[in-house]
Amino acid sequence: MQQLVNTLLGGLTLGMVYAAFALALVLIWRSTRIVNFAQAPMAMVTTFVALRIIEGGHSYWLGFAAALVAGLVLGAVVERVLIRPVEGKAEINAVILTLGLFIVLHALAAVVFGNRYRSFPAAFGIRGIEVGDTTIALTGFGIFTIVAVLVVMGLLVLLFRFTDLGLRMRAAAFNQEVARLLGVRVGRMLTLGWALASLVGSLAGLLIAGGSLVHPGYMDAVVVYGFVAAVLGGLDSPAGAVVGGLLLGLSLSLVSGYVGSQLVALAALAILMAVLLLRPQGLFSQARERRV
């Protein structure tokens, strides 16, 4: 019983991170119909920025904020410089482009920051909280993770539902031509969408890194889990991404706890295939007709 509770609590924390990462993928998919496979290395680079600042003797929170800002800027630059030329072209071009960016950022981080494992500090305790005389697997940092992701999601909902800017961003994502005719600066909205998504991705990177080890490849598996979570919820649906992330976090935690941690990626693959073959539009997305 205690093991089950601990496994589920671990899955909850992990699921929140996957949810954030999936949300970043969904934001980009909605606006530009591109799956950003470079999301993980982008987040990794910003985590290293934070680590540099923290190791330079500054506070954790300064590094945290700097990483988020770096994510925002990186997302905007990537969209403006690299993605804009392939928008609306064949799907395969964007896929190869983001994978090229994946390789570039990976290698760049290894050249600049070195290829060894380094420990990343956590803002809060990483020991389990004691309830009575048993220790449960919910750490202070775990609670922070859950709260941080919830706050960011709340802010995104506020932005998209209740502000003029959010309305314009949704219009640009919904139908570029019509939005452009109505005076929306579609290009700027797409850049902003990428920037926001990259910020959310950076947050996920910081939360995974907290209290554990980082190296240039530490996020590689997460891009797979984030993608599976996003597809599980429906690539079009932000709420679906959150639910998908939580479901995936819980299931993978169960697999890791009861079967073996080596098979986690295989379980993710099995879930992905099951979803794609049984309900390709995901749990929450509206089915859309595709020719053939």
Add this chain to the structure above:
Amino acid sequence: MRRLLGQPLVLALLGAVVIIVVLTGVDDFRAVQLTQMAYLGIAAGGLTVLTGLNGQISLGHGALMAIGAYTTALLLQDDEPTLPLLAVLVVATVVTLVVGAAIGVAAARLHGPYLAGATLALAVAVPGIALYFGDTLGGEQGLRVRVPDPPGWLLDAAYFVTGQDLTPSTYVAFLGWFVLVVTYVGLAHLSRGRVGRRWRAVRDDEVAAEVAGIALGRARVSAFVVSAAAAGAAGFVMAVSVRLAAPSGYSLTLSLMLLTAVVLGGLGTLSGALVGAALLTFLPQVITDAGVSAGLDDIRAAELAPLVYGLVLVAVVLLAPAGLVGSLRLAWHRLRATTTSKGAT
């Protein structure tokens, strides 16, 4: 004459002569490098047919190579081989083909980014299987591969033709390039014939292809199966060459390298895949040396090669979507078109 030179079999015979001449003149180090080029070339050839001719992207070909390599390793555990090496090659290819068929059936229903994501998951997941079944698959250390000695008649024949003794590395290099030539002849015949036309039709316009009576699913699955078989053969050569099948050799990096090779060379052309494989094999040393002489330490300098590949990959997509070979070919056609039109006027 031009027509004759364009035939895959004739090209293959010419290639075989070049291979024999080159491989007899090289030392063991170069032989190992050339074997690496061979297995990257075989897998890239399969991938370029899948991605270039059929429009399906796969980031999981490294994982398919792992299946071929582990099958090879499992069959070559004993000191006394139970099967001759060519039979092992056939088994490894067939096993990968069957796995590829299962994946291909699922993949045929996916497109673009979904397929990329699913195969990416495959590339990340497969090494975990080797870790989980550590007792039979050797875990992190992997399985050793015992390569049987070359048969006596081959040693005699090699000595007769080249006047040199066949070293183990050169033997494996010959084996790798033999597999490469056979694979490329097969792939070239398939892609020129009816099957290849169907693959291209499906890639270019699904609706038109279906109206013309092509079964979309069957065309997609067959392309994936052929491509997987090539990856399995490549896995065999890789296992025999490095004499080890370990998870670290078949990471996501390998899959991304293969994709880089086919994009660099130009999607859909076998010559492009071979050029890409050559670049991936020989360029890292040059770039790493340049990095060391520029003052980087060894570990960081080793990361410069992927950095260059990645940058070139991005540049190719943005500036020359036809790849290096494709772009050169386009430029050549344009040049010829202008000279002929000038001659006409």
